[in-house]
Amino acid sequence: MRYVAFLFAIILTAASGASAQVNFSSYALTSSPFNAATAAPAPIAQNVFMPVIFADPALLPPAPAAEPQGIQGVFQNYSWQGYVGYTFLRAYVVPGTAVNQNGLNGSVVWFYREWIGFDGELLGTYGTLSGDSSWTFFGGVGPRLRWVGPRNLQVFAHGLIGYAHLTPQTPFGGESAFAYEVGGGVDWMPPHHRFGYRLEADMLGTRYFGVYQYSPKISAGLVFKF
Secondary structure (H helix, E strand, C coil): CHHHHHHHHHHHHHHHHHHHHHHHHHHHHHHCHHHHHHCCCCCCCCCCCCCHHHCCHHHCCCCCCCCCCCCCCCCCCCCEEEEEEEEEEEEEEECCEEEEEEEEEEEEEEECCCCEEEEEEEEEEEEEECCEEEEEEEEEEEEEEEEECHHHEEEEEEEEEEEEEEECCECCECCEEEEEEEEEEEEECCCCCCEEEEEEEEEEEEEECCEEEEEEEEEEEEEEEC
């Protein structure tokens, strides 16, 4: 009997210790500093002495909206120009003999820089000389200088050297000769357009039959940038 009472006392003692350990563990978990560190901190009200980084984000004023960004236009610069237009030529053949001719004039220019380029030109005009059909052809190359002014006006000057051919055959000599052209003009290019307008005045110089000819030329037409 004494052994039974002793065994019963041991069982009661063990049960009391287990209950106390469970209560202590629950208290330790709820009161542990590590448990408090993992809990969400309470929001801190902002005041005038508090840095903004410690303030509650919900209390901060909303960030200003970003300003709209403007889009700048991009305009391509073209290095090439093509031209075609009507041409009037007062062709002097020999002293005291001249013929009025009408035709076409075409050119292509490549601008190495904005102010200087390389020019190539072809000319063909037609008229009548002493009742016969008369043609003047010219082809030449040379430099072109350009100045770009306000309102998209472009003033240019050029000098070309090349070859000229005159018909009909005359008793004074051959139909072909060394030739040159000097002059200039004005281009008006509407803003943001690839087409423009040209007015040009030149002097075509030739040497037929051992005589120098100086023939004025006027041209007007369209310019195309590419």
